[in-house]
Amino acid sequence: MKRVETNQDWSLMCPNECPGLDEVWGEEFEKLYESYEKQGRVRKVVKAQQLWYAIIESQTETGTPYMLYKDSCNRKSNQQNLGTIKCSNLCTEIVEYTSKDEVAVCNLASLALNMYVTSEHTYDFKKLAEVTKVIVRNLNKIIDINYYPVPEACLSNKRHRPIGIGVQGLADAFILMRYPFESAEAQLLNKQIFETIYYGALEASCDLAKEYGPYETYEGSPVSKGILQYDMWNVTPTDLWDWKLLKEKIAKYGIRNSLLIAPMPTASTAQILGNNESIEPYTSNIYTRRVLSGEFQIVNPHLLKDLTERGLWHEKMKNQIIACNGSVQSIPEIPDDLKQLYKTVWEISQKTVLKMAAERGAFIDQSQSLNIHIAEPNYGKLTSMHFYGWKQ
Incomplete structure (x- = not known):
């Protein structure tokens, strides 16, 4: 990324001739990489921006490759x-x-965030923390009693005991709270939800460590x-929870799990509970779902309820939304408050989506599966988006 930014060259090397690059990160990687360049162990030199253009071109056409930053993943990891x-x-x-001896295992579960919105349009953080604690206990039980197809997976899982708690229905929770996705209220709720999940998970993991001892490789980890x-992100949490008290408790007993939070895509589990996927905004307010028994038109249930209550739902309205590809922004009969609430991902600033990802990231100790939607992608837009994300 640094060499793309400064329009420098990128050296392609053979891992057999230049060993050890996969074992280091950050400054150590840069030092070793540059030493191989000076020694002339390079197979080919390309312009970094030329390689970057190939990545952007592939993402525009196929949506892949998915990108992560090795330095960030290691610098902020509890492992x-x-x-x-x-x-x-x-x-x-x-x-x-x-x-060589360990195959990593992910032990996952997701929380339906819409279930913690009360009838008074407030958010029940206490209940969210309680259910998070139940999940932590359940996933720890799974680690202990699970069937492992290879011994390397068993060794890794029982030594480090990583779990990954994710979410579904964040967009549904915002709608139930009557918060447009880009609003300041939604951005604060996003932060507080993940703060709560991280706090609850740490507290439950600490309680298990008090009972059974910390995980085997706990000593030397950042948490130890x-x-x-959030310390590794240089972020100060809100005053929703007593972090000082929790840190004191962890210092005394440790934690039972090396990793706790990992928002996964929930592509299938969200369908079971009828929620929107993961941390994503709605992609459309009406779409066709194809299953074995046929094709069905699915309408955003919240929008359907709101339009029905206001006497605005009828065949003509349905056809108008279909004609607008699931958007409600250009339909005159729909009030402005509903237009704000039911923006699709194509109508939401992707910079805000990235900003919200970074804000919740301070309470996510693994990583998060995140999609970016750009209706008319080009080299400039995608490059700008990637560098904004990288610098967050």
């Missing part, structure tokens, strides 16, 4: 005492240590030194 984290899973929310995820 950094184990060694260098070299890879993620496909969806990029799981970043765990692997080695009193450094939590």
